[in-house]
Amino acid sequence: MADEIKKSDDVSRRQFFAKLGLGSLGIAAAGTAAFAYQYLEPNVLFEPSPVVNAGKPDRYPLGSVTIDVNSGIYIIHSDEGYFSLSAVCTHLGCMTTWKPELNIIACPCHGSKFEQSGKKIEGPAPKPLPWKRIWLNDDGDLLVDRSTDVPPLARDSFVRV
């Protein structure tokens, strides 16, 4: 009786339950990982709005480059009109600054330099400073949407007053 013939692909009762147990643990671990990932990703963020009110256009004289360090944008009044540039360096996220004596935008962290149009002159920054969407609201205030990039030097990327 002890010599019952088994097929080669038979699993013993012990092996079956071991596999069942390990399989259940695997499924539970995968589910836990999925829940943990979802839990750690916030659904609601208490961050400032991407849309910034930059005030009346006459605050910015012709030829001026003005930084708002709190929102990380430049408002630049050029001959073609007003435009807005991100002040956050494209290298590692430091806040750049306008150097009026050199007519450049410079990053203090790793030495990237940009033209007034955002184009990179030198340094480790991989991309030019992006232009941001700018428009006038009904009250005549300049609004900038930091979450929307617009093509540099394009006609629609300027506001003319």
Add this chain to the structure above:
Amino acid sequence: MAKTIDQHFDNLRGSRVWRSIFRSGTGSSTLKRALAVQQNVFLHLFSTKVRTRMLSFSATWYLGTLTLGTFLILVATGIPLMFYYHPSAPQAYADTKDLQFVVSSGLFLRNLHRWSAHVMVFLVFAHMFKVFYRGAYRAPREFNWVIGVILLLVTLLLSYTGYLLPWDQLAYWAITVGSNIASAVPVMGGKIHFLLLGGNAVNANALLRFYVLHCMILPLAAMFFVAIHFWRIRKDGGLYSHGSEPATVRANAFGGGEVKVPTLSPQNPQGQGWGTHGDAKEGQ
């Protein structure tokens, strides 16, 4: 007749309570002393016997032990700092300043924590270089090198997460730069950046996440891997210099002169003769 202090200690060690805690018994015989190590939860990770020459300063410069020492200082100073520090954006900076200027001994604890952190990073690298140039990373101890690399990363992450907690300009921009480096990871870089900070920028969520990582998750990870690291030293044969190490290193470790130490080989698959219990003979 007044008893001497030694007699009081002997009475204490003979008492039932003492003997129920330290069951190895008293006595200075080799067996008793070995049992005292082997039956103690804190000491049992270590060999019951160690050759004095492997405890000499020249063998290791004590860099691993000193690293553990700085880690213990960091735990001992970090926990009291947590009593005054709120990991919230409006309070973190003020609490740090309070610790420096208002709380009794706060300046001492904070500076000790900060200096120990710097020293620990230095010692971890020094320890790594010593192990590298001594050739102690070679077989059969290569897995402990892997554990060491994990501990190096945990140390650097502890240092990095602790950097944000003072919530000053230096902290803010250092973590901005550091987290942007994380977003350079291919494909999932942006996701890692978002999960690490709990948002798109260094903000209140990031401060809380770094606090939990710094005070809970990373120290527990460090303790876990430190335990494995120490246990492996014993299982790999202690700090003895192995045959796999460069001959010059071995010559120096043994105070000049070549000493053959058994190694793993087809003829000796169990690595017999390493003498974790002091049973190896020199010049075997």
